[in-house]
Amino acid sequence: MLRRLLPHPLLTALLTVVWMLLNNSATLGQFVMGLILGLIIPVITAAYWPDRPVLKKPMNIIGYVLIVMYDIVKSNIDVALIVLFKSNAARQPAWVTVPLDLKSPEAITVLAGTITMTPGTLTADLSSEGHALLVHCLDAPDPQAVCQDIKDRYESRLKEIFE
Secondary structure: OHHHHOOOHHHHHHHHHHHHHHHOOOOHHHHHHHHHHHHHHHHHHHHHOOOOOOOOOOOHHHHHHHHHHHHHHHHHHHHHHHHHHOOOOOOOOEEEEEEOOOOOHHHHHHHHHHHHHOOOEEEEEEOOOOOEEEEEEOOOOOHHHHHHHHHHHHHHHHHHHHO
16 A cells, blocks of 8 residues: 555655755745655656666665765866866867666666766767767767776766666
């Protein structure tokens, strides 16, 4: 019964928090409205989630989010410095192929989204077999180092969370 009323508890919590952040308000009314949406939306969409991803270590999500937030802030500064002070001739844009050890479609999606959210990089394609991502970098003097950084910082952590 509880599983039917609350099919995705983490999604319910996330929707409630996102609602409050979007409204820029921490009032009781906004919390209740966010909670109502957080309860209704997962129930309505539960049929579209037949194979819910299993999180092996859900508490590692907190560390992952903190690392991503740090990288986003740092990358914003790096991109601003590149745009403002580095000439076009000195930039070294690159296409980097990142081979994947991840098997879970959800983990691959989170990785691709993380790369795209980080300024200066963009996930452009996923190989047809799901074994590699094609990433464009605004400035990558050492493309292999970019690939290794993605694997070390993001992929290894996502593997702990999802697999």
